[in-house]
Amino acid sequence: MEEDTVKRIGIIGVGEIGRAIVTGLHHGGGASPEVFLSPRGARMAAELSERYEGVEVCADNQEVVDRSELVILAVRRQDWHGALAGVRVGGDRIVVNVMAGVGNDDLRRTLGTNAPLVRAIPLPTIRERRSVTVVHPSHPEVDSFFARMGGALPVADEAAFNVLSALTGTLTTHYAYLATLASWAADHGIAPDDADRYVRGLFQGVGRSLGDETRSLDRLAADHETPNGNNERIRTTWFDPANVEALTKALDDLLADLA
């Protein structure tokens, strides 16, 4: 594995995404940077420091900043003012802001720092180094950090960043859609475990097809569809123009809030 350029990483907000990042840093073995965790989310932080060598829980958020070169801010949107109140961030630190809906201008005003601030959208699959992480603005250390964690996708401005951020808001709907399919089959007499297993298998196949980047998404859809067949029927009767419009509106509304 390529050597890490950043040797000390801090995480303020050790919840789901914080844990996924720490897990990803240790995925596949090999040398990992030292990691300094904030004390809140105490159980998770303690579990991670017990599991991985070189992961330490700090006494407070200031200590996380003081001991790290690159600090990842991963608290919930409603908690970020409290989490950073009184925290001093020197200009020699790099701050990675993964908090959805928190712009860098706002963050810089609160922190009163001239440190580089980079927004990023890591996904839970970063735990297996499979997340392509959107970043803005591009920063060499941050880009290479996320490149090693599955891929970095720097975008030109915060408007583009927000568009891609809105897309990530559709993930749990996708799981709920799959759960609805399995539940429908169970309601029609299929054993729930069988329905669950079958739906997972179907869509794992879809996931593998998506890996074929030589075919566009429209092409993949067309290639899976027989003219006048079952797939065309469901696509045109359920995912009809009204449904597409409702989805588009939900995304537009989310984008307006993110901006």
Ligand SMILES: NC(=O)C1=CN([C@@H]2O[C@H](COP(=O)(O)OP(=O)(O)OC[C@H]3O[C@@H](n4cnc5c(N)ncnc54)[C@H](OP(=O)(O)O)[C@@H]3O)[C@@H](O)[C@H]2O)C=CC1
């Ligand atoms: N989950 C995801 O897939 C992704 C999440 N994000 C963003 O990451 C952020 C965190 O999300 P997620 O991990 O899901 O949330 P979680 O609720 O799982 O984790 C948030 C953590 O922040 C801790 N916390 C709260 N207040 C403070 C504080 N003052 N100082 C330090 N830590 C504090 C909480 O501790 P306690 O439990 O003690 O309250 C909790 O452990 C959000 O802003 C979200 O938008 C971004 C990309 C993906």
